[in-house]
Amino acid sequence: MTFIDPQGNKTVGAPADSKNIPIVNISSPIVSKSPLIEKPSFPINQPLSSASLSSAEQFRKFIEVEVLKIIKDLAEKGKTPKERVQGIAKRTLELIKPGMTLEELYQNAVKLDDFHAELAPVVFAVMKQYEQKYEKRAIEQVSAFVRSGKYDEAQELVKKVLEFKMGN
Amino acid sequence: MQDQVSPDQNVGAGMGATQPGQPPAEAGSASAVGGVLKAAGGETLPPQPDEKGGGKEQPEQLVKDVVDKEEVPDVEPAIEDTATAAALLAELNPDAARSGIELLAKGNNMAAALKERVSQLKKEGRSNPEKMALALDLEIAGLRWRRSSIEDSLNRVVQKARQSGKIPPELAKLKEEVELISEEITGLQEQRNKGEVKLIDEQGQEETAKIDLSKEKNQVRGLARALGVKEEIAESSPLYGLQDLISQAIENGQTRKAFIENMRKLTQTTNEVGEIILGEDEVQALEDYLNKAARNKTIEKGGKKVIKGAGMVGLFGLLMAWLASKDKQRGG
Numbered sequence: 228m229t230f231i232d233p234q235g236n237k238t239v240g241a242p243a244d245s246k247n248i249p250i251v252n253i254s255s256p257i258v259s260k261s262p263l264i265e266k267p268s269f270p271i272n273q274p275l276s277s278a279s280l281s282s283a284e285q286f287r288k289f290i291e292v293e294v295l296k297i298i299k300d301l302a303e304k305g306k307t308p309k310e311r312v313q314g315i316a317k318r319t320l321e322l323i324k325p326g327m328t329l330e331e332l333y334q335n336a337v338k339l340d341d342f343h344a345e346l347a348p349v350v351f352a353v354m355k356q357y358e359q360k361y362e363k364r365a366i367e368q369v370s371a372f373v374r375s376g377k378y379d380e381a382q383e384l385v386k387k388v389l390e391f392k393m394g395n
Numbered sequence: 396m397q398d399q400v401s402p403d404q405n406v407g408a409g410m411g412a413t414q415p416g417q418p419p420a421e422a423g424s425a426s427a428v429g430g431v432l433k434a435a436g437g438e439t440l441p442p443q444p445d446e447k448g449g450g451k452e453q454p455e456q457l458v459k460d461v462v463d464k465e466e467v468p469d470v471e472p473a474i475e476d477t478a479t480a481a482a483l484l485a486e487l488n489p490d491a492a493r494s495g496i497e498l499l500a501k502g503n504n505m506a507a508a509l510k511e512r513v514s515q516l517k518k519e520g521r522s523n524p525e526k527m528a529l530a531l532d533l534e535i536a537g538l539r540w541r542r543s544s545i546e547d548s549l550n551r552v553v554q555k556a557r558q559s560g561k562i563p564p565e566l567a568k569l570k571e572e573v574e575l576i577s578e579e580i581t582g583l584q585e586q587r588n589k590g591e592v593k594l595i596d597e598q599g600q601e602e603t604a605k606i607d608l609s610k611e612k613n614q615v616r617g618l619a620r621a622l623g624v625k626e627e628i629a630e631s632s633p634l635y636g637l638q639d640l641i642s643q644a645i646e647n648g649q650t651r652k653a654f655i656e657n658m659r660k661l662t663q664t665t666n667e668v669g670e671i672i673l674g675e676d677e678v679q680a681l682e683d684y685l686n687k688a689a690r691n692k693t694i695e696k697g698g699k700k701v702i703k704g705a706g707m708v709g710l711f712g713l714l715m716a717w718l719a720s721k722d723k724q725r726g727g
Contacts, residue, residue, distance in 0.1 A: 285489075288489035288490065288492055288493075289489070291485070291489070291492035291493050291496060292485045292486070292489050292492045294492075294496060295478070295481055295482045295485045295492050295495050295496060296482055298478045298481075298482070298496075298499060299475075299478040299479055299481070299482035301478075302474050302475035302477075302478035302479070303475050303478070303479060305475065309474045309502070312474050312478070312499060313474075313499060313500055313501075313502055316496045316497075316499035316500035317500040319496055319500075320493075320496060320497065320500055325493070
């Protein structure tokens, strides 16, 4: 099992403090057609870190700024070859494009670290945002379904959350 | 780049020309370096007298320094410099993050990074002479910028090589690139003058679009002039002139003040098609960037030195803001 810690480092095996650290299993292949990503049931428009994500464009810019920060750190440390830095930049431009919807951005953002593990912190931030937003809503929705006796719907929603988490 | 240059001298410094304020060598620019580069295959040049007199370095060491591959200067700023400057600009203006990533993806080659915008403008320009002219002028200006950057590097090495009598063979490649760029510029200039623009259609086939561009002004040159680049430099290499001016604005408080004032004027000025030239938000972000970059000078060899890529990143950010401002006003 591979995990991402809050600093975005990928580690194999159980994280040191799994009680306090939000853990994302990233060892499974990316499921690009996750039903959760295809049809989010809520607008994602709350602040993420200091950036305001009131629209897809703002979310795109947030991702780009985060990528740039990582490239800066890598370049300043001087251990990453120029070609790799170039590759990270190219891959980002391929995956994250102006005009994409929030769904497309989420879908592609989680692929950023497929070939460049250095971008794991960006993926972590994106997924954390998605998890926080979706899980909160999902819990509310599941509770509502259970209260109104809609157990099948509740079960379906829980299944979707788990599918997304396992898939990413 | 000069360490201490008065605002009046600034724009020409380092532009392929060897003296501040001088325009860069013109088309082909072989004049600037060609004579010396005849020996680029490694021939020996007659040593020139040491202008400073009594140089303490041993000749063998000088030869080693020049011939050593690492002494061949990079045309582009180091990747860390560009990344630092781009992150700085993006922090102040998230809109600029993408342009920073684009520069890095193209290995800091701004001319290459501009290509995408140029292609888009050409597509839109099929039925819009103003956009087509802008596309060609931007493309030509990008290539001239690239040529000036290479010439600048060549001149530095040539000066050093004169002392030692040896030129690294790698410089021949740079000379070749200068020649290729010059040919490309000539071709594009012809297209601009004749109004016969070569385009690539959806199927990847080349086609020629006939469009009258004779009445269209060179907006890139106009921008450079409006921001304080000297006429002759705005004419020969407007983007290199702008980059140099931005670099000087970061280094020198007075130049910065003048440059910012010029930018501010452009938020109130319309061009020939009635567009405000620069948006206020973008100008504010660029102003903050210049001020912040000025405080981020790195300490090198006991003296302060501005982040090397800051001028180029500032210029690319300015160009993108300029184009975005146009798009916004056209509802793009």
